Amino acid sequence: MSDAIEGGCRCGRVRYRAALAGLPRVYACHCRDCQTWTGSAFSVQFILPEDQLEVAGEPALFELTSPGGERTSRQRACPVCFTRVYNTNTRRPGTAVVRAGTLDRSDELTIVVHIWTKRKMDGITIPAGVPAWEEGPPAADFVAALTGSAP
DSSP states (O other), rough: OOEEEEEEEEESSEEEEEEOOHHHHHHHOOOOOHHHTTTTSSSEEEEEEEEGGGEOOOOOEEEEOOTTSSOOOEEEEEETTOOEEEEEETTTTTTTEEGGGTTTTTGGEEEEEEEGGGGOOOOOOOOOOOOOOOSSSOOOHHHHHTTTTTO
């Protein structure tokens, strides 16, 4: 890939390259699942077509099926340092959700969207003008906010 960004786990066993010309627009999810997965106030992620993600190393796979069985989330993490790198979901085939903190240049990212803010921890302030939804946003609005286009 000539236009690519790179990232990986903390120990370096799992690395990836994403076919993107520049850093992605990222979103913060404040839902309880993301708080639990990260052990933090929220997770920061970006979305891309799964075929634009090249992974080196062999991540461990953890599958979690929703209680009603309507979707399965497939989490990929380093089997050594346990860094969660990305996931896919049967509800969104062909799409990868990458943990933005695993990017080599994560310190250059700007969060452009916040979701599930009804679970937001006290002390976290969402800047004025940044789109935010109390729960999951309508798909068209979310895509527009992530791409910087009008809905």
